[in-house]
Amino acid sequence: MRWGLFHKLMFTYLVVVLITVVTLGGAFYQLLTTYTINAKQEELVEEGLQLNQVTAGFLTGMTDKRSFSSLLAVLDRFTGARVWVVDKTGLIILASQEMGFARGRLYSFRGLRLDPEETRQVLAGNIVRLRGQSPRFNEPVLTVAVPVTTTGEPGTGEVLGAIFLNAPITGVTATAARLFHYLVWAALLAGVISTLLGVYLSRTISRPLREMRQAALAMSGGDYRTRIRAEGSDEVGELARAFNDLANGLEQSMEALHEEKGKLDSMLSSMSEGVVAVDREGKLMRLNPAAENLLGVSEAQASGLDWREVLPVRELVDLFQETLDKGQILTGTFELGAQKMAASVSPILTVQREVLGAVAVLKDISQAERLEQMRREFVANASHELRTPLTVIRGYNDALLEGVVTDPEKRKSYHLSIREETMRLERLVRNLLDLSRLQGGKVEVEMVPLDLKGVIEATATKMAGAARAREISIDMRLPDTLPQVIGNEDRLTQLLIILLDNAVQFSHPGGEVVIRAEEKQEEVWASIADQGVGIPTEHLPFIWERFYKVDKARTRSGTGTGLGLAIAREIVKLHQGNIWVESQPGKGTTFTFSLKTVKTV
Incomplete structure (x- = not known):
C-alpha cells in the first residue's frame, strides 16, 4: 500500500505525541517514585534522631519501659514504620509491634537477635539506609538504622545500641501509582486531540503540494511559464511563491546560459x-x-x-x-x-x-626562449668584455709590482697597456650606462633644426685617420643641398661614428666606405655601405642586441664594446626615425637610417 503525504504526516504526528507522552510519563513516574522514597527515608532518619536521646535514657535505665513503649506505638502509628530498639549485641529488646508475620509463619520481634552484618555499621556509629526485600517482612521495606549514643548525638559518645525503623515501600509508592494512572488517561486524550489536528494539518499541507507536483511535471517538460496560485502567508504559501520564483529564475537562467555560451565562444575565438x-x-x-x-x-x-x-x-x-x-x-x-x-x-x-x-x-614560447637565450648571452658577453681587460690590467700590474720588468721601455709599454685597458673598461661602462638611459627614456636632449650634410662631413673627417690606418677610403656621395632635419648634433655625431667605425672595422684593406644621403617622402635617408665580410641573413634580426656576435669572424680585434648598434638604434628612436640593415655575405653591408625633415615636424 502506497502512503501519501497526508497519511505520512498524520501518522508522524501520532507517533511523536505517543512517544513524547510515554517518555515523559515514564521519566516523571520514576522521578516521583525516587523522590517519595528518598523523602520517606529522610523522614525516618529525622524521627530516629529525635528519638535518640529518649532511647539512650531507656537503655541506661533512666526512662520507664511502659512510657517508652507507648512512645514507640505512637511513632509506629503516625509514620507507618515498625520501630525496633537494639542493644550493643544486636538483640531486639523492644519493638513497636511485638508480633510479625513473614514467610508463612508468625513470630515475635522482641528477643530476636539480628545478624552481625545487619548491625555492624550502625553499632559503629553510622546512620544506615536500606531499601529492598527483608526476611522479616512479606513485602519490600525501607529500613533506617540510627545509632544511640550516651550524648544523644550520632558520631559522639559511646554507642549504647540502635534504633531500626522499617516502613513498607508499598505505601510510599501508592501516590506515584495514582499519578501515573492519571497520566495514562491524559495520554489517551492527547492522542485523540492529536489525531484531529493531524487530519486538519495534513490536508492543509498536502492539497497545495499536489498542485505544485502538477506544475513541476509541466516544467520538467520544458514549460517554464507554468505558475501556481500562492494563497496564505504561512510556509506553504511561501513555498508556492518560491516555486513561482524558481520558475522565473529557471526561465532567465536558460536565457543567461545561452548568452554565456556565446561569450565563452567569443573568448575562446579571441x-x-x-x-x-x-x-x-x-x-x-x-x-x-x-x-x-x-x-x-x-x-x-x-x-x-x-x-x-x-x-x-x-x-x-x-x-x-x-x-x-x-x-x-x-x-x-x-x-x-x-x-x-x-x-x-x-x-x-x-x-x-x-x-x-x-x-x-x-x-x-619561441620568442620567449629566444629572449632568454639572448639574456644569457648578454650576461656571458658582458662578463667576457669585463674580464678580458681586467685580466690584462692585473697581469701587467703584478709584473710591475713584483719588479719582473726592469727595462724602462717595457715598463712604459706596460703602463700604456694598463691605461688603454682602463680606458676600454671606462668606454664599456659609459656605453652600458648610455644604452640603459636611452632604453629607459631617461635621456633628455635638445632637438633643433640641423644641417645633416654638415654633420656627416664633419664626422667623416674625424674618422678619416682611422680609415687610412686600415687602408680604407671614405667616399661621400651627397647631394648639393639637403633639407634640414630635427635632431641633436652630439647624438647624431655619435650615431655616425658608430656606423662608420663598424664599416671601417669590417672592411677589407683597400676597400671603400660609401656615405649617401637623399630626401625621400619628407624624410632624409642616410646610408653607410662597406665592402666587408657581410652578415648572414639569419643573424640580421639580432644584430641590434647588446654584445650580439654573429660568429668568430665577426668578433672585432679592436677596442669596440659590442654595444654600438644597440646604442645606434636607440639614438634613431630618440629622433623618432627608423634604422635598418641590408647585407650580403662576402659583399658588404649597408646601414640606412631616416630622420624627419623640419617641415614635417
Whole structure:
C-alpha cells in the first residue's frame, strides 16, 4: 500500500505525541517514585534522631519501659514504620509491634537477635539506609538504622545500641501509582486531540503540494511559464511563491546560459593561445581558432574524432593521457615544427572529483626562449668584455709590482697597456650606462633644426685617420643641398661614428666606405655601405642586441664594446626615425637610417 503525504504526516504526528507522552510519563513516574522514597527515608532518619536521646535514657535505665513503649506505638502509628530498639549485641529488646508475620509463619520481634552484618555499621556509629526485600517482612521495606549514643548525638559518645525503623515501600509508592494512572488517561486524550489536528494539518499541507507536483511535471517538460496560485502567508504559501520564483529564475537562467555560451565562444575565438578539450572516452570536444592554426585541423573536422589521432605531437598526447589518469594539472613543452610550445593540461572534474575530460592551453614560447637565450648571452658577453681587460690590467700590474720588468721601455709599454685597458673598461661602462638611459627614456636632449650634410662631413673627417690606418677610403656621395632635419648634433655625431667605425672595422684593406644621403617622402635617408665580410641573413634580426656576435669572424680585434648598434638604434628612436640593415655575405653591408625633415615636424 502506497502512503501519501497526508497519511505520512498524520501518522508522524501520532507517533511523536505517543512517544513524547510515554517518555515523559515514564521519566516523571520514576522521578516521583525516587523522590517519595528518598523523602520517606529522610523522614525516618529525622524521627530516629529525635528519638535518640529518649532511647539512650531507656537503655541506661533512666526512662520507664511502659512510657517508652507507648512512645514507640505512637511513632509506629503516625509514620507507618515498625520501630525496633537494639542493644550493643544486636538483640531486639523492644519493638513497636511485638508480633510479625513473614514467610508463612508468625513470630515475635522482641528477643530476636539480628545478624552481625545487619548491625555492624550502625553499632559503629553510622546512620544506615536500606531499601529492598527483608526476611522479616512479606513485602519490600525501607529500613533506617540510627545509632544511640550516651550524648544523644550520632558520631559522639559511646554507642549504647540502635534504633531500626522499617516502613513498607508499598505505601510510599501508592501516590506515584495514582499519578501515573492519571497520566495514562491524559495520554489517551492527547492522542485523540492529536489525531484531529493531524487530519486538519495534513490536508492543509498536502492539497497545495499536489498542485505544485502538477506544475513541476509541466516544467520538467520544458514549460517554464507554468505558475501556481500562492494563497496564505504561512510556509506553504511561501513555498508556492518560491516555486513561482524558481520558475522565473529557471526561465532567465536558460536565457543567461545561452548568452554565456556565446561569450565563452567569443573568448575562446579571441584567445591567442590554443585551447583543446577532450572527454574521458577519447573524443575531441573543442578546438579554438588558435588551436586550429597550430594543429592544422578545423574543429568541424576533428569534433568527435579520437583525440590521439588528431593531436600531431606525442608529448601532448602523453600529457593529456597522464592528466586523465591522475586527475592533476600537468605542464610540459614540445616542438611543433619550428615552434617551441608550452602546454598546461587541466582535468575537467565533477563535484565528486571524478574526471570527465581534460582541457589544454597551448602557448608559443619561441620568442620567449629566444629572449632568454639572448639574456644569457648578454650576461656571458658582458662578463667576457669585463674580464678580458681586467685580466690584462692585473697581469701587467703584478709584473710591475713584483719588479719582473726592469727595462724602462717595457715598463712604459706596460703602463700604456694598463691605461688603454682602463680606458676600454671606462668606454664599456659609459656605453652600458648610455644604452640603459636611452632604453629607459631617461635621456633628455635638445632637438633643433640641423644641417645633416654638415654633420656627416664633419664626422667623416674625424674618422678619416682611422680609415687610412686600415687602408680604407671614405667616399661621400651627397647631394648639393639637403633639407634640414630635427635632431641633436652630439647624438647624431655619435650615431655616425658608430656606423662608420663598424664599416671601417669590417672592411677589407683597400676597400671603400660609401656615405649617401637623399630626401625621400619628407624624410632624409642616410646610408653607410662597406665592402666587408657581410652578415648572414639569419643573424640580421639580432644584430641590434647588446654584445650580439654573429660568429668568430665577426668578433672585432679592436677596442669596440659590442654595444654600438644597440646604442645606434636607440639614438634613431630618440629622433623618432627608423634604422635598418641590408647585407650580403662576402659583399658588404649597408646601414640606412631616416630622420624627419623640419617641415614635417
